Amino acid sequence: MILDCAGKPLDLTHPQVMGILNVTPDSFSDGGEFIAADAALAQAKRMVADGAGIIDVGGESTRPGAKVVSVEEEIARVVPVIQAIHSELDIPISIDTSKPEVMRAAIKAGAGMINDVRALQVSGAMQAAVDCDVPICLMHSQGTPQTMQDAPQYDDVVADVIAFLLERKNACEQAGIARDKLILDPGFGFGKRATHNLLLMKHLSNLIALDLPVLVGVSRKSMIGKLLKVTVEERLAASLSLAAISVWQGAKIIRSHDVRETVQAIMMCDHVMKVKNID
Numbered sequence: 001m002i003l004d005c006a007g008k009p010l011d012l013t014h015p016q017v018m019g020i021l022n023v024t025p026d027s028f029s030d031g032g033e034f035i036a037a038d039a040a041l042a043q044a045k046r047m048v049a050d051g052a053g054i055i056d057v058g059g060e061s062t063r064p065g066a067k068v069v070s071v072e073e074e075i076a077r078v079v080p081v082i083q084a085i086h087s088e089l090d091i092p093i094s095i096d097t098s099k100p101e102v103m104r105a106a107i108k109a110g111a112g113m114i115n116d117v118r119a120l121q122v123s124g125a126m127q128a129a130v131d132c133d134v135p136i137c138l139m140h141s142q143g144t145p146q147t148m149q150d151a152p153q154y155d156d157v158v159a160d161v162i163a164f165l166l167e168r169k170n171a172c173e174q175a176g177i178a179r180d181k182l183i184l185d186p187g188f189g190f191g192k193r194a195t196h197n198l199l200l201m202k203h204l205s206n207l208i209a210l211d212l213p214v215l216v217g218v219s220r221k222s223m224i225g226k227l228l229k230v231t232v233e234e235r236l237a238a239s240l241s242l243a244a245i246s247v248w249q250g251a252k253i254i255r256s257h258d259v260r261e262t263v264q265a266i267m268m269c270d271h272v273m274k275v276k277n278i279d
C-alpha cells in the first residue's frame with residue numbers, strides 16, 4: 001500500500017521512519033524567535049540521506065508544561081522550512097500541528113500529511129483536514145500537553161485508546177475523509193504512566209488489527225528515562241528496541257530523532273518478517 005502525500009509517495013509495503021524536525025526556538029534559532037530555515041533544511045537533507053521516508057515538521061512544543069504558541073508564530077516557524085524542504089528535496093513532509101490555520105498554511109507550502117496529536121478535536125481542524133485532502137495521523141492523548149502527566153487514569157488503557165481512535169476514525173469518515181487516508185497512533189507518553197505505555201506496546205497488535213496503518217513515536221521518550229534511569233542522550237538503544245517490537249507487531253511508521261539507526265533496526269525486522277524458506 002502506497003500513501004499519496006500530496007503527490008509524494010510513502011511506500012508502506014515496507015516500514016518507514018518519520019524523521020523529527022522540531023522548528024522551535026530551542027532548535028535552529030539565533031536565540032530569538034527567528035528560525036534559520038537553511039539549518040533546518042540541512043538537517044532534513046541528512047535525514048533523507050539516512051533513509052527517512054517522511055519528515056515531520058513541528059513548530060509547537062508538545063512537551064509537558066510547554067508554552068502555548070500563537071497561530072502566527074507557529075506559521076512563521078514552519079512555513080519557510082516546509083517551503084525549503086519541498087523545493088530542495090523529494091520527500092513527503094508531515095505537519096505536526098493541531099491548529100487548522102497552520103494545517104492550511106503548511107499544506108499550501110508543500111506539506112503532504114497532517115500529524116495531529118489532538119486527533120482533529122480542535123475547533124475547525126476537521127474541516128481544515130477535509131479541505132487539505134492529505135493523509136492524517138490521528139493520535140490518542142489524555143488531557144492537554146500542559147496537564148496530561150498529572151494523573152493519567154484508564155479503565156483498560158488498550159481498550160480505551162482503541163475506542164478513542166475508532167471514534168475519531170468514524171468522525172473523520174462522517175466528515176468526508178476516506179478511510180484510506182487515515183493513520184492511527186496510540187500516543188506513547190501522552191497522558192500515560194510507564195505501565196500504560198508498556199501495556200500499549202505489549203498489545204499493539206490489537207490496534208494493528210483495525211487494519212489501518214499504525215504510527216509509533218517512542219524515540220527518546222521519558223518512559224525510557226523512568227524505567228531505565230537514563231538521560232535523554234542515553235536512550236537510543238531502548239528506543240530502537242521499542243521500534244523493533246512495534247514493527248514486529250505490524251507498525252508501519254516509526255517517528256524518530258535517530259533516523260539512520262532506526263532505519264537499520266526496522267529493516268532487520270522487516271527482513272525477518274518477510275523471509276521465505278529456501279527451495
Ligand code: 8Y4
Binds near residue numbers: 062063222232
Ligand atoms: C525527548 C524526546 C523529549 C521526545 C520529548 C519528546 C508523537 C508525535 C510527539 C507521537 C505522533 C516527543 C508530535 C513528543 N510525539 N506525533 N509528536 N506520535 N504522531 N517528546 O508519539 O517526541 S512530540
